[in-house]
Amino acid sequence: MPSPSERRSSPSPLLQVRDLAVDFRTMDGAVHAVEGVDLDLGEGETLAIVGESGSGKSTTAMAVIGLLPGNGTVVDGSIVLEGRDLVGAPESVMRSVRGRSIGLVPQDPMSNLNPVARIGTQVAEALLAHGLATKRDVDRKVVETLAAAGLPDAERRARQYPHEFSGGMRQRALIAMGLACNPRLLIADEPTSALDVTVQKTILDQLERMTSELGTALMLITHDLGLAAERAQRVVVMHRGRIVEQGPARQILEDPQHAYTQALVKAAPSVAAVRLRPEVFRRASAGGPVAAEAAAPAPVEVVERVTDAAASVADNIVEVEGLTKVFPIRGQKEDFVAVKDVSFVVPRGETVAIVGESGSGKTTTARMLLKVIEPTSGSMRFDGEDVAQLKGRQLRAFRQKVQPIFQDPYSSLNPMFTIERLIQEPLDFYKRGSSKDRAARVRRLLDDVALPQTMLRRYPSELSGGQRQRVAIARALALSPDLIICDEPVSALDVLVQDQILRLLGDLQREYGLSYLFISHDLAVVRLISDWVCVMKDGELVEAASSEEIFTNPRDPYTRRLLASIPGNELDIAV
Incomplete structure (x- = not known):
């Protein structure tokens, strides 16, 4: 050989x-x-x-x-x-x-x-x-x-x-x-x-x-x-x-x-993120003087700074303080702390991204906010109401105002339902309007997400990944929510489809005044869509600031490591 x-x-x-x-x-x-x-x-x-x-x-x-x-x-x-x-x-x-x-x-x-x-x-x-x-x-x-x-x-x-x-x-x-x-x-x-x-x-x-x-x-x-x-x-x-x-x-x-x-x-978001970043950060990511001098402040100080800055722009639709989730592990003395003392806010009409590696606690935080799992301690307020205390009619109203978009458009849609039934199901469940009103609403939603009316009788298996994700977005919009929690909504999509979905989310936010909590491990995508960024590691919030500050002057070494790991982060490609 x-x-x-x-x-x-x-x-x-x-x-x-x-x-x-x-x-x-x-x-x-x-x-x-x-x-x-x-x-x-x-x-x-x-x-x-x-x-x-x-x-x-x-x-x-x-x-x-x-x-x-x-x-x-x-x-x-x-x-x-x-x-x-x-x-x-x-x-x-x-x-x-x-x-x-x-x-x-x-x-x-x-x-x-x-x-x-x-x-x-x-x-x-x-x-x-x-x-x-x-x-x-x-x-x-x-x-x-x-x-x-x-x-x-x-x-x-x-x-x-x-x-x-x-x-x-x-x-x-x-x-x-x-x-x-x-x-x-x-x-x-x-x-x-x-x-x-x-x-x-x-x-x-x-x-x-x-x-x-x-x-x-x-x-x-x-x-x-x-x-x-x-x-x-x-x-x-x-x-x-x-x-x-x-x-x-x-x-x-x-x-x-x-x-x-x-x-x-x-x-391509990996290329776009680099194209938007100034020269000073490219020096920092390579270990230059900016990276050496940047010191990571305490997360509480950062959260207070973000909270104050956000409050000056708009009121907060979500306020999370000291959120903690502990899972007991059978047969072991020590429990697993999935989320520890996390605090952040979501300003109304803006996008807050939570980023970090798998296991950092991003999705657990989102599931607690959706009230799918209960927190061990801490508080979550939505529109001024304590989410933990919501029951009966108040909980029903909350679930209509907060909707999720999941990561995988292939598994999040029932394969046995037509597109029309998938989008209309939330309207039927909460008895919104007459059957004629619901059908009209479904058609308007298809227009909102740029899908043709001919899709109504099709099944998810007959759609591409991007089309399925558009259906998932239409379904999330059906009840006219105030907050949409997007859990890795574009990670399974190709760059062209990914770009289309991100632009669609931005257009819908401007049109309806939506607030987004955007969960992602892809900082290149986050750069394109977020107003604020919270960085999580091992269940804790290590840094939180405006998107511009995170990408131009990251303070925590972990954040700098995440940014330096973006594929093509050292390329300077003008298009």
């Missing part, structure tokens, strides 16, 4: 794809998913394929590794890896190629790891299947492989199951499995899309380090242009199954030629 240095010196591309076309057989005939795709990937190179859902990027990658669905077929073109055309190769040949020549890191670690098999067992399967370990030494090699992927205490982790791992740890396990056989090419399909920015950076750093050491070429599938520009040497932009533009990463983002690429760059 050639060494990494020998690999990099190879003059010809490792992978050559020419005129690739992939069709899917459906009840309505063939769907042309990929047409005329040409791309090269050199030894040790990182190539990013970007585009929105349905653009053909994952289909192209799955065609390369020979893992198309049963109704998918390569109908034209060639896929040449190390001089061998893989199109039409028998399955026995492809089984030898997968793992040893081409590794794969799939998108969702929880659904791609066997939940009833130990992590070490799953890594061992790959090593044993390709003859890279014997039963005698496989345990040792499994531990070495997991340790190389950055998993601490690898020997103990190898004996654990996927549910005992965090999202970042599960993704490391998949990276370990993908690189276990030292492949020539690694395909990483959205490897960090479900992870927090700090975990995402850690994973990508580890992936970059391992592929560099092994001399492995990396095909990175992503919809995040900031990530692509930061991690790849070259970028391929796909739209509706075709490549519309490709070239050096910086060149593509600094001077996009195709209208679709220009739209992607303009909509």
Whole structure:
């Protein structure tokens, strides 16, 4: 097997794809998913394929590794890896190629790891299947492989199951499995899309380090242009199954030629956040004098400052003080403190974002405010009323004034209901107007969220992710609420759809005077929509200030670390 240095010196591309076309057989005939795709990937190179859902990027990658669905077929073109055309190769040949020549890191670690098999067992399967370990030494090699992927205490982790791992740890396990056989090419399909920015950076750093050491070429599938520009040497932009533009990463983002690429760059929040940030912060994020001099004040002082400033602009629709939630843990002496002494306000008609990593207490705080779970201590006031004391008719009125928009538009809508019934259900439950009034209200709501009336008879399965999220927004607006709690409402969406939803939320806020509590781990998105930002870590509020202050002069080291982890945070791209 050639060494990494020998690999990099190879003059010809490792992978050559020419005129690739992939069709899917459906009840309505063939769907042309990929047409005329040409791309090269050199030894040790990182190539990013970007585009929105349905653009053909994952289909192209799955065609390369020979893992198309049963109704998918390569109908034209060639896929040449190390001089061998893989199109039409028998399955026995492809089984030898997968793992040893081409590794794969799939998108969702929880659904791609066997939940009833130990992590070490799953890594061992790959090593044993390709003859890279014997039963005698496989345990040792499994531990070495997991340790190389950055998993601490690898020997103990190898004996654990996927549910005992965090999202970042599960993704490391998949990276370990993908690189276990030292492949020539690694395909990483959205490897960090479900992870927090700090975990995402850690994973990508580890992936970059391992592929560099092994001399492995990396095909990175992503919809995040900031990530692509930061991690790849070259970028391929796909739209509706075709490549519309490709070239050096910086060149593509600094001077996009195709209208679709220009739209992607303009909509990408990771790029937009950097574009809006002044030069002084870019120096700070790199560890300059501003970062060194900034000291984090006590959270109480910051909250008081935010409260005073917000009160001078408008009255507060929500006032939270000393909020704490403790969960008892069966069989353990110490309870788990999910939220500790959190205080903040939501000014009427404005947007307050709560940001932080998974497990920081963001969603628990939102669920307490929704009165889904009861706080252990502290107070929450909505429109001057104590939320904890609301019962009967008052609680019923409160639930009509506060509505949620959830993260996943695929699981938050009942698949058995039509769009009309989904939007009308809150109106029916609270008996708002006559049946004729409710039907008219549903139609007005569809207009508000820019969906055609023809959607009324459709089901969620017939809609795209962005359309589903618009339905969820229409449903939340049905009762004319004063406050909408948005829990990661755009994290599952592509950048173009994400941009549309964020603009829609802004338009609706201006039109109806809505107040938003916006829960997110994506600071780039938060920069675009929020007036105020509260930063949470380990259940505590570590910093709270105006959005401009948080992004231009972050005081807490944790906030600076979050900002520095935004993909593409050091890029200066003008569009």
